[in-house]
């Protein structure tokens with residue numbers, strides 16, 4: 001059953017107020033971190049460089065900027081851990097496993113490694129979606145191979161920044177969405193692991209759409225993204241001056257849509273049609289299963305998405321009745 005705290009989270013997650021609050025760090029960023037690009041290059045688009053992980057999803061960052069986050073950040077981590085453990089139950093010996101990126105995926109990689117070390121799973125190979133997941137896999141004893149060395153992926157685990165009721169996703173808070181989309185799309189089963197704060201009514205109201213961009217094409221891509229009604233911001237690193245460079249050597253532009261993304265499938269295609277765009281963080285019809293970590297009082301549970309949504313609806317009906 002959905003808790004009232006959870007319902008509040010959902011309600012807040014889908015409000016514009018949340019969007020403002022989540023991005024208050026951008027507004028509060030010192031001017032040295034908000035460098036307007038030359039307007040001559042960008043036409044009328046107002047574009048700023050913004051620090052990395054603003055609007056992104058490392059647990060500490062999310063805890064600091066996301067008002068929907070559970071009050072105690074460790075509770076959010078507990079939910080992620082519970083989901084990660086549950087998800088790994090789906091893995092069988094001999095499988096090729098897609099290893100997502102981010103804090104939730106990291107826990108899944110660790111749990112997978114634990115089972116391999118305990119000899120409860122054998123002959124597992126992982127396909128990493130980033131340096132991060134590759135390094136973690138090595139650290140936890142999960143053998144990895146290149147995507148080009150396998151002819152299929154049995155199951156992929158990945159996190160998400162937002163999930164709507166149709167299981168469309170925004171991903172890319174860690175700038176890994178291009179490789180993730182390849183691996184997740186190929187997988188026979190793509191399992192998305194989230195805590196309840198990630199579920200929203202409308203994608204993009206709170207979280208920007210990350211777009212991986214060929215550096216050569218940056219200015220025209222920024223103009224084209226603005227022409228789609230977006231507010232593009234180049235993601236910059238937190239502990240390095242300058243832009244975030246992805247594992248594939250490209251830049252990341254976070255695009256905010258003040259009204260949210262009304263038609264995620266159409267927007268995914270439109271953005272990807274812009275020459276110079278490598279891929280964007282809208283994932284449509286990629287997730288086969290979404291596991292949601294929820295908290296009711298002290299009780300943590302993991303439920304399938306449909307169950308989560310229906311318990312949310314029935315609780316909402318109960319509240320409004």
Ligand SMILES: O=C[C@H](O)[C@H](O)[C@H](O)COP(=O)(O)O
Pocket residue numbers: 057058059100101102103104105158159160161171172173174175176177180
């Ligand atoms: O680029 C990063 C990925 O798309 C992540 O899976 C996503 O940002 C969710 O990350 P987290 O599990 O840390 O919230």
